[in-house]
Amino acid sequence: MNLQYSGEEKISANAATVWTFVQDPEKVGRSFPDVVEVTVLDATHVDAVVQVAVGPVRGKFKMKVELTPSPANQRIDMKVSGGGFGSAVDMTAGADVIDAGDGTTLLKWSGQAVARGPVAAVGGRVLDAQAKKLIEQAFANIRNQLST
Amino acid sequence: MSTDSKPAGPLGMPMKRKEDPRFLQGKGHYIDDISLPGMLYQALVRSPYPHAEIKSIDISEAMKIPGVTAVITGKDLEAAGLGWLPTFHGFDKQMVLAIGKVLFQYQEVAAVFAETREAAVDGAEAVQVDYAPLPVVADPFTAKTDKVILRPDREAKTNHIYHWEVGDRDATTRALAASPKRIKQRIWFQRCHPAPLEPCGCVAQFDAMGRLQFYVTSQAPHVYRTALTLVTGIPEDKIHVVSPDIGGGFGNKVPVYPGYVCAVVGALKLGRPVKWIETRTENLTSTGFARDYHMDVEIGASAEGRVTALQVSTAADHGAFDAAADPSKYPAGMFGVVSGSYDFAAAHAEVDAYFTNKAPGGIAYRCSFRVTEASFAIERAMDILADELSMDAVELRRKNFVKKDQFPYASRLGFTYDSGDYHKTLDTALEKIGYQTLLKEQAGKRAKGELMGIGVSTFTEVVGAGPSKHFDILGLKMFDSAEIRIHPTGSGFVRAGTKSQGQGHETTWAQIVAEELGLDPQNIMVEEGDTDTAPYGLGTYASRSTPVAGAAVAMAARRVREKAKKIAAHLLEAGEADVEWKDYKFQVKGVPAKSVTMKDVAFAAYTNMAQNEPGLEATYYYDPPNMTFPYGTYIAVVDIDRDTGEVKVRKFLAVDDCGTIINPLVVEGQIHGGLTEGFAIAFMQEIQYDTDGNNLNTNFTDYLLPTSLETPHWDTAKTTTPSPHHPIGAKGVGESPNVGSPAAFVNAVIDALSPLGIRHIDMPVTRDKVWRAIREAEARKRSS
Numbered sequence: 001m002n003l004q005y006s007g008e009e010k011i012s013a014n015a016a017t018v019w020t021f022v023q024d025p026e027k028v029g030r031s032f033p034d035v036v037e038v039t040v041l042d043a044t045h046v047d048a049v050v051q052v053a054v055g056p057v058r059g060k061f062k063m064k065v066e067l068t069p070s071p072a073n074q075r076i077d078m079k080v081s082g083g084g085f086g087s088a089v090d091m092t093a094g095a096d097v098i099d100a101g102d103g104t105t106l107l108k109w110s111g112q113a114v115a116r117g118p119v120a121a122v123g124g125r126v127l128d129a130q131a132k133k134l135i136e137q138a139f140a141n142i143r144n145q146l147s148t
Numbered sequence: 149m150s151t152d153s154k155p156a157g158p159l160g161m162p163m164k165r166k167e168d169p170r171f172l173q174g175k176g177h178y179i180d181d182i183s184l185p186g187m188l189y190q191a192l193v194r195s196p197y198p199h200a201e202i203k204s205i206d207i208s209e210a211m212k213i214p215g216v217t218a219v220i221t222g223k224d225l226e227a228a229g230l231g232w233l234p235t236f237h238g239f240d241k242q243m244v245l246a247i248g249k250v251l252f253q254y255q256e257v258a259a260v261f262a263e264t265r266e267a268a269v270d271g272a273e274a275v276q277v278d279y280a281p282l283p284v285v286a287d288p289f290t291a292k293t294d295k296v297i298l299r300p301d302r303e304a305k306t307n308h309i310y311h312w313e314v315g316d317r318d319a320t321t322r323a324l325a326a327s328p329k330r331i332k333q334r335i336w337f338q339r340c341h342p343a344p345l346e347p348c349g350c351v352a353q354f355d356a357m358g359r360l361q362f363y364v365t366s367q368a369p370h371v372y373r374t375a376l377t378l379v380t381g382i383p384e385d386k387i388h389v390v391s392p393d394i395g396g397g398f399g400n401k402v403p404v405y406p407g408y409v410c411a412v413v414g415a416l417k418l419g420r421p422v423k424w425i426e427t428r429t430e431n432l433t434s435t436g437f438a439r440d441y442h443m444d445v446e447i448g449a450s451a452e453g454r455v456t457a458l459q460v461s462t463a464a465d466h467g468a469f470d471a472a473a474d475p476s477k478y479p480a481g482m483f484g485v486v487s488g489s490y491d492f493a494a495a496h497a498e499v500d501a502y503f504t505n506k507a508p509g510g511i512a513y514r515c516s517f518r519v520t521e522a523s524f525a526i527e528r529a530m531d532i533l534a535d536e537l538s539m540d541a542v543e544l545r546r547k548n549f550v551k552k553d554q555f556p557y558a559s560r561l562g563f564t565y566d567s568g569d570y571h572k573t574l575d576t577a578l579e580k581i582g583y584q585t586l587l588k589e590q591a592g593k594r595a596k597g598e599l600m601g602i603g604v605s606t607f608t609e610v611v612g613a614g615p616s617k618h619f620d621i622l623g624l625k626m627f628d629s630a631e632i633r634i635h636p637t638g639s640g641f642v643r644a645g646t647k648s649q650g651q652g653h654e655t656t657w658a659q660i661v662a663e664e665l666g667l668d669p670q671n672i673m674v675e676e677g678d679t680d681t682a683p684y685g686l687g688t689y690a691s692r693s694t695p696v697a698g699a700a701v702a703m704a705a706r707r708v709r710e711k712a713k714k715i716a717a718h719l720l721e722a723g724e725a726d727v728e729w730k731d732y733k734f735q736v737k738g739v740p741a742k743s744v745t746m747k748d749v750a751f752a753a754y755t756n757m758a759q760n761e762p763g764l765e766a767t768y769y770y771d772p773p774n775m776t777f778p779y780g781t782y783i784a785v786v787d788i789d790r791d792t793g794e795v796k797v798r799k800f801l802a803v804d805d806c807g808t809i810i811n812p813l814v815v816e817g818q819i820h821g822g823l824t825e826g827f828a829i830a831f832m833q834e835i836q837y838d839t840d841g842n843n844l845n846t847n848f849t850d851y852l853l854p855t856s857l858e859t860p861h862w863d864t865a866k867t868t869t870p871s872p873h874h875p876i877g878a879k880g881v882g883e884s885p886n887v888g889s890p891a892a893f894v895n896a897v898i899d900a901l902s903p904l905g906i907r908h909i910d911m912p913v914t915r916d917k918v919w920r921a922i923r924e925a926e927a928r929k930r931s932s
Contacts, residue, residue, distance in 0.1 A: 001838060001840060001842060002840065056847075056849075083196055084273065085273065086194055086196055086254070086429075087196050088196035088197060088279070090281065114281075114840065115842075116196045116197055116198070116253065116840065116841075116842055117196035117253065117254075117842070118429070118846060120838070120840070120842040120844075121842060121843060121844045121845070121846050121850065
């Protein structure tokens with residue numbers, strides 16, 4: 001099942017702070033919703049264990065995250081793959097860090113995910129709603145971390 | 149001997165099933181009840197990807213889980229020469245554990261062995277597999293393009309598996325072209341699953357003698373033994389297969405599955421017994437599915453409704469491996485019965501099968517190898533033709549039936565139907581259900597805009613595979629067998645090469661023996677499923693038990709009787725030629741007072757046998773001369789809520805003709821069970837895959853089984869036309885209701901919707917599909 005999302009988030013921090021944040025694998029890893037464990041492998045790779053609950057699929061998913069920053073474009077690309085309990089999720093996402101000029105930053109992002117296995121069988125509407133909720137929570141986590 | 153004067157005997161007696169007290173009291177002994185000292189548990193790692201390269205498998209984390217003792221992968225098996233498993237009809241092979249890539253979602257990738265079931269599952273979860281996704285082929289029409297070749301391991305670089313055809317294509321094409329009336333319809337029989345309540349499982353153990361003791365939920369234990377020898381190289385005498393009580397099979401427990409091979413390998417490698425019990429999801433997603441035939445059906449007819457030609461072209465979705473378990477000369481099973489009960493002057497049928505990224509299978513789900521697909525196609529198409537001709541669907545059928553005096557009837561598609569009186573069965577059904585009254589009621593309702601439908605299915609089956617000149621599985625001819633031993637005090641046992649999974653053999657085999665030997669069926673014990681004791685047989689599926697093994701039981705009993713006659717002659721102090729078997733006794737011809745019972749003879753066989761060989765036993769291997777052809781008329785009456793699309797099955801009548809009936813209670817039970825499955829298939833069941841190859845029906849919340857709340861009331865009746873070639877005239881009945889009923893249900897729904905111009909809806913005919921069809925029809929009407 002293919003899922004596609006995009007959006008813009010206004011962050012109350014300047015662009016340099018946001019840019020530093022999105023390149024930090026530890027911080028990115030900690031921004032995943034319901035994250036249980038984060039293991040930084042190197043400057044661009046992090047493993048994360050997240051608690052997942054989509055319909056009857058409940059348990060820990062192990063995700064591998066690879067960050068690809070493009071400083072010239074102030075863009076960060078991210079590849080996430082992993083799964084658990086017979087399910088697999090492959091996701092790619094990219095975000096442009098745009099200076100809004102008033103000390104705030106616009107994070108313009110888009111991403112797509114492919115879900116396979118029991119998590120895909122849960123059904124489009126449930127999965128879609130759940131994915132949107134997780135995305136919102138991820139950005140809430142980012143905002144919270146940047147404001148502290 | 150006059151049949152009329154024969155006293156009522158065990159054959160045809162409504163005897164309660166001998167096995168039921170055991171099952172009803174929870175005393176059945178199923179595979180998961182088996183527990184051996186030191187037993188390990190197996191769990192399988194399965195692929196979430198429908199098609200992907202396996203880049204690496206890391207078992208290190210799994211081995212750290214407390215209790216995990218070993219993990220094996222496809223590479224391990226390949227190194228041991230056990231990487232692939234032959235599929236039953238011998239055209240293809242199947243990976244035991246994925247080698248190089250996975251070909252369907254939930255495919256077996258690794259096997260984990262542990263001290264407890266929980267540790268095995270945790271171990272399987274901890275195995276890290278790195279997959280690189282590949283393009284997915286999720287339907288046979290995409291497969292046909294060969295843009296993605298799924299099976300590079302095969303010599304032919306195509307997804308096309310086989311082309312099969314029967315009949316006369318040219319004559320059919322000409323006859324269709326010359327027909328004043330023609331209909332053509334794509335009819336898809338959806339992918340469904342037998343979903344037995346007990347999933348598959350096994351326990352493998354190498355005993356102190358190094359002999360494999362293999363307990364398994366198998367419908368064909370002897371074939372398993374031979375297959376295990378072929379796969380593992382273990383000599384067949386060193387393998388003992390036991391099928392304990394089985395909680396439903398329906399064809400699902402015919403194939404040998406990868407989990408079984410892994411359990412045997414685990415037991416051998418670790419020197420301890422290994423148990424493997426599937427989960428419900430594993431059963432639904434990886435074991436033998438059924439149907440998935442896309443059938444283009446074309447019928448030609450005269451303006452008066454005499455059918456002239458039938459053409460059926462099918463695209464079959466076989467999934468990742470060709471594991472359809474059909475007899476080797478019949479890759480499309482008995483699909484040639486698609487001309488049904490009708491006398492076509494010309495007919496041609498063809499099937500092209502394709503690999504897709506779906507679970508392998510195509511097994512005979514309560515059906516004699518693709519007969520359900522064939523029956524549904526012709527019975528649905530006849531209704532569409534009736535609609536085209538503005539003719540009553542019953543009258544169209546009546547006009548085109550094979551007539552009673554045409555039997556044995558050679559169909560245009562290669563079968564010789566043994567016996568039948570289709571008109572009689574139809575008339576019995578029409579009278580019993582009050583067809584004319586229903587038609588009047590329907591006319592009144594239609595005038596008020598209400599949706600009421602009457603659906604008829606007048607199907608013919610072909611069962612009892614089969615004659616050795618045509619039928620084999622893995623080269624094994626499809627005979628079956630029985631061994632009977634009579635004890636000194638007149639009780640005894642019968643062992644057969646079949647294996648009951650609910651069919652009631654413990655009762656019906658005893659009744660056949662009792663009938664043939666004049667003994668009490670309560671004292672004839674039936675044993676099946678143990679390859680050390682039962683004679684070799686091909687097992688129970690495809691409605692073959694009664695036509696083949698039932699015949700073997702009768703013939704073995706007659707052999708016992710032949711020997712008993714010699715002893716009876718000794719007891720009666722008469723020449724053997726002067727002794728006859730009459731009214732369940734041996735008597736001196738013309739002197740009824742001078743007689744001995746089989747019980748008397750049995751005692752003498754051990755105590756006073758004179759010059760005769762002691763003992764009283766016989767074995768018979770029965771090679772049927774032909775298939776049998778049960779048939780029936782089923783009528784469904786439905787009411788549809790125009791606003792919600794809800795279909796209510798108000799009435800259902802099944803009139804079956806399965807030849808001689810051994811036990812009417814068992815037949816009735818079989819019909820009730822099969823109709824309930826047919827109802828589920830018609831209205832609620834489908835194994836769906838999305839275009840990415842995700843299986844969307846992986847449990848019983850998504851793959852529905854009807855409960856007593858949803859299931860309609862079933863009325864049944866019978867006509868009896870014995871099979872002329874079967875020793876007791878029986879034809880088999882277990883599959884008729886599953887074969888014949890889906891068309892009756894769907895025909896009833898379409899009949900109800902026909903005033904709206906709706907001609908076909910693919911199964912399952914769910915409420916939302918019906919609702920949508922009504923809304924679309926109304927929209928068409930508004931815009932016209």
